[in-house]
Amino acid sequence: MPRILIVDDEPTILNLLNKILIGQGYDATPASNGEKALQLLQTEKFDLMISDINMTPINGMELLRKAAASWPDMGVIMLTAYGTVATAVEAMKEGAFDYITKPFKLDELVLTVQRALEYHNAISENKDLKARLEHKAQLGGIVAESQGMRKVCGMIERVAPTSTTVLIYGESGTGKELVARALHHYSPRKEATFMAVNCAALPAQLMESEMFGHVKGSFTGANATKAGLFETAHGGTLFLDEISSMPLEIQSKLLRVLQDKKIRKVGGSDHTEVDVRIIAASNEKLETLIEQGKFREDLYYRLSVISIDIPPLRNRPEDILPLVDHILRRELGSGAELPQIDHEAQSILDNYNWPGNVRELENAILHALTFAQGNITKDTLPAKIVGTVEEGLKSGIITSRREQFKAKSLKAFLHDKEKEFLQRTIESMNGDKEKAASELGISLATLYRKLPSDQKK
Ligand SMILES: Nc1ncnc2c1ncn2[C@@H]1O[C@H](COP(=O)(O)OP(=O)(O)OP(=O)(O)O)[C@@H](O)[C@H]1O
Ligand SMILES: [Mg+2]
Numbered sequence: 509m510p511r512i513l514i515v516d517d518e519p520t521i522l523n524l525l526n527k528i529l530i531g532q533g534y535d536a537t538p539a540s541n542g543e544k545a546l547q548l549l550q551t552e553k554f555d556l557m558i559s560d561i562n563m564t565p566i567n568g569m570e571l572l573r574k575a576a577a578s579w580p581d582m583g584v585i586m587l588t589a590y591g592t593v594a595t596a597v598e599a600m601k602e603g604a605f606d607y608i609t610k611p612f613k614l615d616e617l618v619l620t621v622q623r624a625l626e627y628h629n630a631i632s633e634n635k636d637l638k639a640r641l642e643h644k645a646q647l648g649g650i651v652a653e654s655q656g657m658r659k660v661c662g663m664i665e666r667v668a669p670t671s672t673t674v675l676i677y678g679e680s681g682t683g684k685e686l687v688a689r690a691l692h693h694y695s696p697r698k699e700a701t702f703m704a705v706n707c708a709a710l711p712a713q714l715m716e717s718e719m720f721g722h723v724k725g726s727f728t729g730a731n732a733t734k735a736g737l738f739e740t741a742h743g744g745t746l747f748l749d750e751i752s753s754m755p756l757e758i759q760s761k762l763l764r765v766l767q768d769k770k771i772r773k774v775g776g777s778d779h780t781e782v783d784v785r786i787i788a789a790s791n792e793k794l795e796t797l798i799e800q801g802k803f804r805e806d807l808y809y810r811l812s813v814i815s816i817d818i819p820p821l822r823n824r825p826e827d828i829l830p831l832v833d834h835i836l837r838r839e840l841g842s843g844a845e846l847p848q849i850d851h852e853a854q855s856i857l858d859n860y861n862w863p864g865n866v867r868e869l870e871n872a873i874l875h876a877l878t879f880a881q882g883n884i885t886k887d888t889l890p891a892k893i894v895g896t897v898e899e900g901l902k903s904g905i906i907t908s909r910r911e912q913f914k915a916k917s918l919k920a921f922l923h924d925k926e927k928e929f930l931q932r933t934i935e936s937m938n939g940d941k942e943k944a945a946s947e948l949g950i951s952l953a954t955l956y957r958k959l960p961s962d963q964k965k
Pocket of ligand 2: 684685
């Protein structure tokens with residue numbers, strides 16, 4: 509049963525509210541002034557506080573501020589006398605959920621209380637969920653606060669235990685190698701080797717001997733027989749980075765190895781069995797390269813049994829601050845006191861578009877640590893990043909991302925609540941929309957306009 513604290517220094521109103529709320533099935537507790545309210549708050553837990561604004565010695569605004577600071581999960585509704593609405597609006601800025609003007613209508617009160625409780629429930633459920641996800645967010649040292657990265661972690665959990673080939677897509681610096689390592693780490697192969705080869709860094713002739721090995725004397729300079737990466741990674745994982753740069757002739761050889769699970773050294777005639785899990789990564793879509801004749805379609809199908817897309821950092825701003833925290837901890841050691849990031853610096857990190865993704869963010873934080881005397885401020889961040897964001901904000905290309913998110917979620921919330929309320933009213937009128945509209949004080953046309961299309965009949 510939700511617990512509600514009512515604070516008002518007018519006994520008649522206090523009693524009235526108490527009666528109404530108990531009648532609605534709430535567990536209400538009255539307090540005749542701000543001091544008493546604070547005492548109760550110290551010892552008991554409330555889901556909601558309804559407080560008058562004009563009280564002495566502690567007025568409602570002061571009580572609100574204290575409550576918002578110490579009990580942020582509790583919802584607050586302010587009561588205000590007619591004519592002091594400006595103060596009430598001020599109260600909402602300080603964290604109150606809503607306000608009710610006195611004298612109030614019963615249904616208005618009941619509805620506002622319901623909405624406040626629902627809203628605060630939703631927020632604290634969200635917090636619980638976050639806490640539960642915390643350990644998952646650290647899967648293999650991967651920070652994953654955003655929906656997109658959680659999806660990536662979910663995929664890792666599901667496919668890591670298998671031996672399936674995985675193709676990882678992502679712009680440069682998004683964490684492709686990190687994901688590949690996590691796939692290895694959470695697999696039964698984790699005790700065996702993880703080998704990485706960058707296909708863009710090796711010329712074709714060298715790549716073949718690097719991957720499959722060579723026998724002594726097979727080419728000038730081959731003074732001894734050498735094992736290739738496949739042999740070295742036997743029982744483990746081979747990570748083929750920038751697979752899009754692999755020359756076509758090596759692609760054919762790789763395809764054969766994937767089919768036969770056997771390799772043949774350069775210059776050799778024996779076939780050796782290998783058991784290697786292949787993970788490939790690319791920052792361009794292989795489909796395009798297939799169309800251009802630069803990538804073998806059959807190899808593509810072999811590789812992309814499962815593909816994991818890592819979203820660019822600009823599409824998951826929720827990850828930025830947790831990543832900064834992660835980087836600071838890694839750089840300074842877990843026991844160290846971490847520097848604070850002031851508002852201005854945070855806003856810059858939030859609004860930059862991060863073409864170099866997490867790697868660029870890492871470099872920016874290392875830069876800041878080098879220059880910061882104490883806290884991380886705008887001046888300690890790379891000038892290029894600060895300049896880009898400031899230019900963007902000035903010319904209106906960037907609108908503050910935080911604002912966009914806040915506005916969107918509040919709007920969505922209000923929209924849902926309105927819909928719910930309309931439906932409930934219609935139900936209480938046994939489906940008679942005309943009656944419902946008149947009860948709501950709106951025209952039938954407005955009611956129809958606000959209803960979802962499947963309920964307009
Ligand atoms: N979600 C994340 N959580 C923690 N660290 C991350 C995350 N994503 C990337 N990093 C870090 O960012 C850096 C770049 O990651 P990584 O090398 O895996 O990216 P990449 O996609 O392989 O980059 P490139 O395309 O340049 O090869 C690494 O230091 C990595 O640890
Ligand atoms: Mg890489």
